[in-house]
Amino acid sequence: MKKSILPIALAVLSSVAAAKDPSNDKLANWVRQRVHQWQPTREERRLDEIGWARNIREAEQLGREHTRPVFLFTHDGRIATGRC
Amino acid sequence: MRVGPLSNSKVISLLNHYFIPVYVSNEDYFGKGATASAEERVERQRLVAEFGNKGLGTGDVHVYILSPDGHAAAGLDIGSAMDTNRLTQLLEGVVKKFGPRSGEPVIPPAVQSSMPPADSASAVFYVVTRRFEKNSPEDFPGENWIVLSRGEWQKLLPPQAANPGATWILDKEVTTKLLTNFYPPTEDTSSADRNHIERQELRLTLLPAQTGVSRARIDGSLKMKRSYYPGKPDDRFVEATLLGFAEFDRAGSRIQALQLVTKDASYADGSFGAAMRMIQPATE
Numbered sequence: 053m054k055k056s057i058l059p060i061a062l063a064v065l066s067s068v069a070a071a072k073d074p075s076n077d078k079l080a081n082w083v084r085q086r087v088h089q090w091q092p093t094r095e096e097r098r099l100d101e102i103g104w105a106r107n108i109r110e111a112e113q114l115g116r117e118h119t120r121p122v123f124l125f126t127h128d129g130r131i132a133t134g135r136c
Numbered sequence: 137m138r139v140g141p142l143s144n145s146k147v148i149s150l151l152n153h154y155f156i157p158v159y160v161s162n163e164d165y166f167g168k169g170a171t172a173s174a175e176e177r178v179e180r181q182r183l184v185a186e187f188g189n190k191g192l193g194t195g196d197v198h199v200y201i202l203s204p205d206g207h208a209a210a211g212l213d214i215g216s217a218m219d220t221n222r223l224t225q226l227l228e229g230v231v232k233k234f235g236p237r238s239g240e241p242v243i244p245p246a247v248q249s250s251m252p253p254a255d256s257a258s259a260v261f262y263v264v265t266r267r268f269e270k271n272s273p274e275d276f277p278g279e280n281w282i283v284l285s286r287g288e289w290q291k292l293l294p295p296q297a298a299n300p301g302a303t304w305i306l307d308k309e310v311t312t313k314l315l316t317n318f319y320p321p322t323e324d325t326s327s328a329d330r331n332h333i334e335r336q337e338l339r340l341t342l343l344p345a346q347t348g349v350s351r352a353r354i355d356g357s358l359k360m361k362r363s364y365y366p367g368k369p370d371d372r373f374v375e376a377t378l379l380g381f382a383e384f385d386r387a388g389s390r391i392q393a394l395q396l397v398t399k400d401a402s403y404a405d406g407s408f409g410a411a412m413r414m415i416q417p418a419t420e
Contacts, residue, residue, distance in 0.1 A: 103241030
């Protein structure tokens, strides 16, 4: 009986110790920093600086209204999320 | 295009001041997942036919220039369009030809990767992944949005009456939904899932509450096969170890925050990082 309880008891104690580990606060800060550092930068999001129409027909309509040519880029995947 | 000409100040200025710019994904126009309206698809077919008839060139990945009255005017294949100088020359030539008056962008610029619609019972998560190898066109972040329904995010909550030190493992379906986007930018011509997860785990450990907030540490691992190109199977794998933290309300009945990052992550021969955070908690 003692043999079967010991590993469980050790596991519980280990989990409790891990939960109380003050290094978790440091790790949480490290995680926050990584999340922040890896966000897309303004330079990587210059696509957002362009005033895009939602679709071809809207672009054509606005082109006629404002006497502007239409720049149409057709592509695979999702350019807005970089998954392309 | 995004990392090259469409990040170039001169190109951006030309497009904003003289053109009506629009980009469309082929995925929305062709195949089962097409979401473009019938009228929109017909119009695209008309344009491609007109460009073809005029010998101006066509392609799935292509730059088309339409005259202000909506007719084929000029174009560039993608190889040429990715050369910023070539694209700039094309745009300047079109401006000279049609003489549009310079003005502010007709449509105000706006963030292009934005949160998908989600009801107030859902929680929304955002993932960014990036390669660490520099000077590569692929050194550009990939982004994904994940919406978890109430039934899904509730699986992240600690078991009832759990004490600090209690651990629980997130169920397979929700783990897959959270981790399937943990891959660096690859050739993604469609959003169809081509991942094969061989091993995944997100293990949560309840930490002592702080200032009325219940917290859990998240330790995880992932091994996932993902071909670089869609439709071309290969033996490239994502392998990652993960660390994160979640915060719950005092009662442990609602998730308030979650951040999860890769500690170490590789794909094929390169390394990458992935970071996920909850953008919007459920409010009901």
